[in-house]
Amino acid sequence: MEHGSFTDNSAATFSLTDEDHTIANAVRFTLNQDPRVTFCGYSIPHPSEARVNIRVQTTGDPAREVLKDACQNLMLMCRHVRSTFDKAVEDFRASNAVKAMKIDSQDSSGDDSEESE
Amino acid sequence: MAEGAGEEKKKFSIWDLPDVPMGQLLPHLELQRSRVSCNKDAPIHTESIQYSGAYASMGINNSSRLDRFSNNFRVEVVRLNEDDMEFDMIGIDAAIANSFRRILIAELPTMAIEKVFIANNTSIIQDEVLAHRLGLVPIHVDPRLFYYLSENDQPNEKNTIVFKLHVQCKRGSPRITVKSDALKWLPNGSELVKETRNAASDSSSKPETYTYFSCSQETIPEFVKNLIIPKYPDIIIAKLGPGREIELEAHAVKGIGKTHAKWSPVATAWYRMLPEVVLLEDIEDDLAEELKSKCPVNVFDIEDLGKGEEQL
Numbered sequence: 478m479e480h481g482s483f484t485d486n487s488a489a490t491f492s493l494t495d496e497d498h499t500i501a502n503a504v505r506f507t508l509n510q511d512p513r514v515t516f517c518g519y520s521i522p523h524p525s526e527a528r529v530n531i532r533v534q535t536t537g538d539p540a541r542e543v544l545k546d547a548c549q550n551l552m553l554m555c556r557h558v559r560s561t562f563d564k565a566v567e568d569f570r571a572s573n574a575v576k577a578m579k580i581d582s583q584d585s586s587g588d589d590s591e592e593s594e
Numbered sequence: 595m596a597e598g599a600g601e602e603k604k605k606f607s608i609w610d611l612p613d614v615p616m617g618q619l620l621p622h623l624e625l626q627r628s629r630v631s632c633n634k635d636a637p638i639h640t641e642s643i644q645y646s647g648a649y650a651s652m653g654i655n656n657s658s659r660l661d662r663f664s665n666n667f668r669v670e671v672v673r674l675n676e677d678d679m680e681f682d683m684i685g686i687d688a689a690i691a692n693s694f695r696r697i698l699i700a701e702l703p704t705m706a707i708e709k710v711f712i713a714n715n716t717s718i719i720q721d722e723v724l725a726h727r728l729g730l731v732p733i734h735v736d737p738r739l740f741y742y743l744s745e746n747d748q749p750n751e752k753n754t755i756v757f758k759l760h761v762q763c764k765r766g767s768p769r770i771t772v773k774s775d776a777l778k779w780l781p782n783g784s785e786l787v788k789e790t791r792n793a794a795s796d797s798s799s800k801p802e803t804y805t806y807f808s809c810s811q812e813t814i815p816e817f818v819k820n821l822i823i824p825k826y827p828d829i830i831i832a833k834l835g836p837g838r839e840i841e842l843e844a845h846a847v848k849g850i851g852k853t854h855a856k857w858s859p860v861a862t863a864w865y866r867m868l869p870e871v872v873l874l875e876d877i878e879d880d881l882a883e884e885l886k887s888k889c890p891v892n893v894f895d896i897e898d899l900g901k902g903e904e905q906l
Contacts, residue, residue, distance in 0.1 A: 499696040506689035553660055554690065558683075561669045565681065569671035 489540035491531045497521070501529040507547040507554070513538050682868060691865045698863040700851040703737045705755060706730075707844040707856075711786050711804060714841040719832045727831055728759075728844050729856045731774050734825040739816055743847045749784075749805040751814075755822055755846040756780040756805060759831075762839035770834050775827035777844070781817070783807030786843050805845070 493501075501519040508517040508531075516534040533540040667685040674681075683691060710725040717724075735755065743753040757777045763770045784805040811817055832840060851858030 497696075499693050499701070502689045503693040506687055550660055554663060557664050557667065558669075558686070558690075558694075561667055562681075565669035565671050566674065569674055573674075 486539040487537050488534040491544060493529045495527045496529045497527060501531060503551055504531060504547055507551045508533060511543060511547055513543055695863050695865050698860050699858055702859045703848050703850050704857050704859045705733050705735050705737050705740060705846045705848055707846045709845040710842055712842040713786065714839055717832055717834050717838045717840050724832060731829055732825045733822065733846055735822045737848050740848045749845060751807040751809060751811050753847060754805055756784050757844040759844065760841045761834060763834040763836050765837045767836055771830055772832040772834060772840065773827065774824040774829035774831055777824055779822045781811040784843060
């Protein structure tokens with residue numbers, strides 16, 4: 478739902494139902510990163526009601542386009558985080574497996590060196 | 595000193611001040627932008643400067659482009675066990691990290707017992723308390739193999755798991771503790787028979803039960819080898835005195851933590867900023883050894899300066 482003026486596209490308040498701080502704070506962060514935005518913020522009118530108002534004011538571009546771009550950026554960021562995370566977990570598992578093998582071989586060679594000393 | 599008295603006092607003019615370097619933040623501003631400092635009374639600079647035009651007067655573009663983020667972002671896993679995990683995310687803002695934390699707690703689906711059909715409960719634990727405790731028992735199953743059950747759906751093998759609990763304590767025997775390994779998985783669905791209105795219905799047809807399984811869940815490939823059991827077999831559910839009995843059937847469905855905390859997949863999830871310790875002066879020799887031994891987490895490391903001195 479959008480409350481804005483019909484004449485001025487660059488400032489609008491979007492009211493999202495069934496949402497909370499989880500998405501509102503993340504969208505506000507990505508909106509701030511956009512250089513076309515002069516003002517953005519979110520508020521929760523009442524904590525018992527699952528509704529979020531996001532206010533966007535831009536330097537001339539229509540506010541809904543800017544919001545859509547911000548959501549798209551957020552999606553791409555999360556996708557990148559997901560792939561980086563998966564790769565990091567894989568690398569960790571692989572390096573742990575290698576470490577376990579190395580410790581085994583070190584133990585056996587350590588015994589040999591002790592005997593020689 | 596005599597020379598100082600002889601010098602003329604310089605006139606202070608603002609045109610003599612060095613130019614504000616354009617294109618690069620002054621070091622104290624960079625510190626303010628990227629670090630949270632812990633002062634004696636409270637941490638300062640906690641709000642991150644997100645506004646894209648914040649440093650516009652100095653000619654710096656504070657907007658973070660997606661490509662810069664993709665290049666700078668790193669994840670390092672510190673610890674990974676079956677039950678817990680710790681990892682560092684470098685290059686991400688607190689807002690996104692907090693969203694991940696909130697999603698982990700509230701919006702990841704799991705399976706948990708929702709409906710309990712109690713046939714017989716003569717124990718001292720009330721029905722509703724027993725049902726509540728059963729709901730909190732974690733079940734060892736992958737929730738991605740199941741669909742959500744809505745009000746209009748019928749419970750079938752794709753969205754329900756059925757457990758049965760039948761324990762009794764005979765007269766004369768000591769008290770027994772009912773632990774979660776007493777929950778038996780019924781892969782063929784419910785065994786409780788629904789009472790139908792017309793008693794004149796066909797006696798040859800199968801009696802209607804509370805679930806409509808079209809095939810046994812054992813035939814689903816993922817469950818052939820792994821039985822569905824509660825994750826921990828030693829959770830105490832109830833205690834029975836002599837002569838008491840509990841007989842019930844529990845149906846587990848898929849849900850998210852927002853509806854009820856029993857569906858939250860994590861015990862908890864938290865994040866904190868990565869701490870950076872900056873020593874204000876060089877510490878050498880014995881003091882360095884003492885400082886290193888005091889830290890319980892072994893944060894400090896001593897490097898030899900090469901001359902026999904040790905520097906932290």
